[in-house]
Amino acid sequence: MKLKEILEVINGEEIYVADKSVFDIDFHGAFGTDLMSDALCHLRDSDETELLITGLSNMQIINTASTLDLQVILVVRGKPIDDHLIEGAKMSDISIFKTDYTMYQACGRLYEKGLGK
């Protein structure tokens, strides 16, 4: 599912876009977690394009995405995202979007529409 479709499904808000081409990235699946160590373990062997969905909004989500070569992070529950985090995203070329939906709602909507099925 392309990022632009994902954003429509979860009413995504743009926080920082590293490159306009991200909207056309075709995501194979997603991993939702507030534990970055779970993401580091689960996505370790993935060669597919994955979306990181999280309720965290600190620098460790940028570090985790960068470590896993992920290009896009979706922050759920409408968490506020400060300038420090946006600066980190810029330095790492990682795009950030957010939604007011909870993790459960966001994942449910995206899965229902076919992401990761």
Added chain:
Amino acid sequence: MIKTYDVSKGNYEDAGYASRDIKLTLKTFGIDPKVLKRVSIACYEAEINLVIHSDGGTITFELTDTGVVQLSFDDVGPGIPNIDLAMTPGYSTASTKAREFGFGAGMGLDNMKACASHFDIHSSSEGTHLKMSFQ
């Protein structure tokens, strides 16, 4: 090439700096992306462990002439009482603060071992010494 980094106890804000720098350095050497990903994951997990669990320590990174990546993590304590237990997936002694930053799932050491070509860990009350290599 050899680089060293100091890591402070409880410095969650800067946690990940060394791993990021090592990844950027290796990228300039054109290392295989799959190897680079394994190095990055293991290095980041180990760096986070130093911040969460140790009283402070150092990371030493070396890229040998034969293209082998070697990472050493040496801290000054307090040590891991039972390494076998610490290696068990899901076992964690991480604090609430560590979990607030997204860590403490109890997968770190096991994940590092899965990423590395060679993994060696020793620990006493005077410190923990972890060595990993990747090729």
